[in-house]
Amino acid sequence: MFYTRKNYLVIFALLLLTGGCVRDPDTNAATPEAEEELIARALEIHDRVLTFDSHADTPLRMIEPGFDMSERHDPNETGSKVDYPRMKEGGLDAIFFAAFVAQDIRDDDGNTRAKALGLQMIDTVVASTQQNADIVGLALNPEDAYELEKAGKRAIYIGIENGYPIGADIANVELYFDRGVRYITLVHSSNNDLADSATDPEGPEHGGISAFGKEVIREMNRLGMIVDVSHGSDDVFFDAITESKAPIIASHSNARAVTDHNRNMSDEMLKAMAKNGGVVQLTMLASYLRDMPENPERDAAIAELRAKRKPADEMTREDRKVMRQAMSEINERFPTPPATVQHAVDHIDHMVAIAGIDHVGIGCDFDGGGGIEGVFDASEVMNITIELVRRGYTEEEIEKIWGGNLMRVFTEVQAVAEEMQSQDVS
Ligand SMILES: [Zn+2]
Incomplete structure (x- = not known):
């Protein structure tokens, strides 16, 4: 129960x-x-403790006409995993809403469309915090979360998942920073102009981070934006460690030694993250949390369904409902073993053993595929804390995992930016 x-x-x-x-x-x-x-x-x-979820793709839902963040949504009925009432119910104090733009054609037209969609999501998040100023607040700096928590409000931070909306124009990094963006996930499920993806079927293109990607990291360092390596190839991870003057994060990634998946981090990477002073944020994606028995029929059915799916910004509410129904039919025909909060904390145990308690956090990936048995949506995140307490974690350790570590990195990222800017001036 x-x-x-x-x-x-x-x-x-x-x-x-x-x-x-x-x-x-x-x-x-x-x-x-x-x-x-x-x-x-x-x-x-x-x-x-301050409970901080470093990754949710909720802006995808927020741009749907009529979607109201101040209303409680039934996750089974609507598929939505985060709204303000459920954050409050789950005792979730702070969250990074990631403006996610799926990788598409890499030319001027594609870049222009990606930027427009990215800006639309960012503006929608900002507008939502203004419309709901009695229950949430837009947060730009680490201390904002603690101040908002004291005021009884949820802290809403903004990230960008996939550097694609930067296009080929480095000036866009500062434009996004000025709009409130505080981290960028360099790449998503296929390669882009910045970096190689962990999951591009074509394999690596740059051998890690491209020359332009390195320029982007330098600009992020200068501005005080956190570099996020989730979805990047292993070479991207090691390049980011070398290139970034500030500690980095993986906003939603798990441990490869526990569940063998390209999106998860090897022990070598976990150790390097500890040395870097960064943090790996555990995610609630079933396929990264437990091994799945092979099932080609199920894979084929899902591939067929995905091929029919419209781009996210063209999907109506009805389209989403049809997709969800089709997916639950596949799940009924080809059931998979559930991923549970115990699996999630098995990953935390391993990451703590390898990287240490100061380098582990939580980024559920709600509204981006995250949600497991016991942590199905934002209203259930306290079950992670219950399992941590059951396994003997102290309050001090839980405070670090639930946000203290991420805040330490964020503070350091800002200190590096201040130093770089003061050097620029002198
Ligand atoms: Zn993701």
């Missing part, structure tokens, strides 16, 4: 009635109340 905010209150009531933990007098074994006590303790920690 998983816990929601509603039975959180029930648990507290039960605790009051039973006087807390109850143990069997003969065996001293924990009775069910001890489990409830653990959950209550975990939820208190969850409330106290």
Whole structure:
């Protein structure tokens, strides 16, 4: 059973009635109340620490006509995983909304379209924070999240997933920074002009990061933007470590030694990330969390469905519903083993063992494919904390995982920018 905010209150009531933990007098074994006590303790920690999710593709939903972030959506009915009421329910204090532009043709026309779509998503996020100023706030600096949390509001940060909307014009990096963007994921599922993807069927094109990509990293360093290597090839990761003057992040990636996937990070990469002072943010994507038995029939059915899918910005609500229904039919015909919060914390355990507690965080990838059993949407993220407490993580460690580490990196990125700018002036 998983816990929601509603039975959180029930648990507290039960605790009051039973006087807390109850143990069997003969065996001293924990009775069910001890489990409830653990959950209550975990939820208190969850409330106290800043909980920061470094990656959600929610702007894709926000640009849909009529989609209202102040309304609670049923994830099964609508497919939506994040809105402001559910962030509050899950005790999620801060989030990076990533303006995601799918890779398309790499020419002037393609770049222009990508920039227009990227700007539309960024503007939509900013507008949403203004329209809902009583419950959320646009956050630009690390300290904003803590201030908004104190004011009882959610902190909304903006990132860009895929450097494609930069096009061939370095000036766009500063344009996005000025609009509020604080990280850029260099590349997505196919190669772009900046970098090679971990999953491009054609294989690597630049052997890591291109000359222009290196220029972009330098500009991001100068401005105080976080370099995000999720989706990049292994060479992109090592190039980014070498090129960036500030620590880097992987906003949504897991451990390859636990689940062998190109999108996950090898132990060598985890160690390099620790040395770099950066952070790997664990993601809730089922296929990166547990091994999947091979199923060519299922793969073929999904490939067929994807081939029919319209581009994201052309999809109507009805189109999305049809796609979701088709996908759940595939899931019924070819069921897969569920990914659970235990799988997720197995990855955290491994990353902590290899990279250390200071280099692990959480980026769920809601609205971009993220969502597992027990952490299906933003309203259920407290189940991660419950599992961490169950495995013996302390409040101090949980605080680091849930946002402290990401904030440390962000602060350092800004310090590097200040130094570079002061050198420019002198
Ligand atoms: Zn992604």
